[in-house]
Amino acid sequence: MSIESRSAAVRLQAVAKRFGAVTAVDDIDLLIEPGTLVTLLGPSGCGKTTTLRMIAGLEMPTSGSVFIGGKDVTLLPPNERDVSMVFQSYALFPHMTVMENVSFGLRESNLSREAQRAKAQEGLALVGLTGFDDRLPSELSGGQQQRVAVARALVLEPQVLLFDEPLSNLDAKLRRKMREDIREIQLKLGLTAVYVTHDQEEALAVSDKIVVMNKGRIAQEGTPADLYQRPADAFVADFIGSANLVPGEIVARDRKKKKVTVGLGKSKLVLPANGISGDKVFLVIRPSGVLLDGKAAKSDSLPAKVARATYLGSHWEYTLDAAGQSIFVIQPVGKRFTAGARVYMQLDPAQLALVERS
Ligand SMILES: Nc1ncnc2c1ncn2[C@@H]1O[C@H](COP(=O)(O)OP(=O)(O)O)[C@@H](O)[C@H]1O
Ligand SMILES: [Mg+2]
Numbered sequence: 001m002s003i004e005s006r007s008a009a010v011r012l013q014a015v016a017k018r019f020g021a022v023t024a025v026d027d028i029d030l031l032i033e034p035g036t037l038v039t040l041l042g043p044s045g046c047g048k049t050t051t052l053r054m055i056a057g058l059e060m061p062t063s064g065s066v067f068i069g070g071k072d073v074t075l076l077p078p079n080e081r082d083v084s085m086v087f088q089s090y091a092l093f094p095h096m097t098v099m100e101n102v103s104f105g106l107r108e109s110n111l112s113r114e115a116q117r118a119k120a121q122e123g124l125a126l127v128g129l130t131g132f133d134d135r136l137p138s139e140l141s142g143g144q145q146q147r148v149a150v151a152r153a154l155v156l157e158p159q160v161l162l163f164d165e166p167l168s169n170l171d172a173k174l175r176r177k178m179r180e181d182i183r184e185i186q187l188k189l190g191l192t193a194v195y196v197t198h199d200q201e202e203a204l205a206v207s208d209k210i211v212v213m214n215k216g217r218i219a220q221e222g223t224p225a226d227l228y229q230r231p232a233d234a235f236v237a238d239f240i241g242s243a244n245l246v247p248g249e250i251v252a253r254d255r256k257k258k259k260v261t262v263g264l265g266k267s268k269l270v271l272p273a274n275g276i277s278g279d280k281v282f283l284v285i286r287p288s289g290v291l292l293d294g295k296a297a298k299s300d301s302l303p304a305k306v307a308r309a310t311y312l313g314s315h316w317e318y319t320l321d322a323a324g325q326s327i328f329v330i331q332p333v334g335k336r337f338t339a340g341a342r343v344y345m346q347l348d349p350a351q352l353a354l355v356e357r358s
Helices: 048-056 098-104 111-126 142-154 172-189 202-206 224-229 232-240
Strands: 008-021 024-031 037-041 061-070 083-087 160-164 193-197 209-214 217-223 244-254 260-265 269-274 280-285 290-293 301-313 315-322 325-332 342-347 350-357
Touching: 008 048, 008 193, 008 217, 024 048, 024 061, 024 217, 037 202, 048 061, 048 083, 048 193, 083 142, 083 350, 111 142, 111 172, 142 172, 160 232, 160 260, 172 202, 193 202, 202 224, 209 224, 209 232, 209 269, 217 224, 217 232, 232 350, 244 325, 269 350, 290 325, 315 342
Parallel strands: 037 193, 037 209, 083 160, 160 193
Antiparallel strands: 008 024, 008 061, 209 217, 244 260, 244 280, 260 269, 280 350, 290 342, 301 315, 301 342, 315 325
């Protein structure tokens, strides 16, 4: 008896959801490949939960279709969809033991009682709760309760596992451990998982693919590295990884090489054009993408002045004034610059991007 994966693809086709005058989800298309973990990421109210609930069948789209494993499930109720969901609030039955909670969904299956028990025990082993069978939820920590909720979802062997902000009620240290464990189980069993969070670090840590949502629409989708290195717009650049968005102008274009020259104060930088047609841009500078030096190392070094220096043990944080802009960078502990110092910024091209400025 072992927990198996029957992972299926999920496809949303032109799906919209309106609540009266509010458009919660605005005509989105999305494909989630079988066996992958895809995160819906975005600020509160952008439509993540509504999207997840439409996959679960807890919410009916106003228009569009939902497919699971190639089958149109748009009109099917949740119990006929073969999905299971893990909620922020755990939603355990308080009067039932851990074993009863985990095996609850198997009661209607055609498994023998012994087989149900064995499967539940395996679920508990996967989440690291072997031996907790007879405890009540009130006798568990928040993290343990969420593990029980994950085990309960896993034993159903759903085609798709859904998570709605599953770690939000846990403290920071536990969140990190729990997200690593969820990812490990998902990879081990090859599960299709859709994971909702507003926490960009969590999304970067667990996902095969991230779908960034903004106001009911998909702003950009891609691997964590795609989104970090090639943000499609200022919203994504700002939301994923802290970024300095420094306004600049395109002063020259080399269409053949697909490069542009960006003027930044008195300095000029040549960068990949990134499909930008207008002249107004933001230069996206990551805090770790700058090397500070006391003298101009290269011709494209940008002069700056240290406004603030903060020692944080493992690294320094500097706030710089450059070309009239405030820029936040982190540096290794070896070098040290004091407030007021004149420095030069050497920008790492791999950690630079251009986005359109409207
Ligand atoms: N049942 C509902 N009735 C009315 N408005 C709703 C309902 N559910 C969600 N909304 C609205 O839809 C938008 C998206 O909500 P939601 O999907 O919960 O966002 P998120 O999970 O990204 O925070 C919000 O403006 C929210 O207020
Ligand atoms: Mg939500």
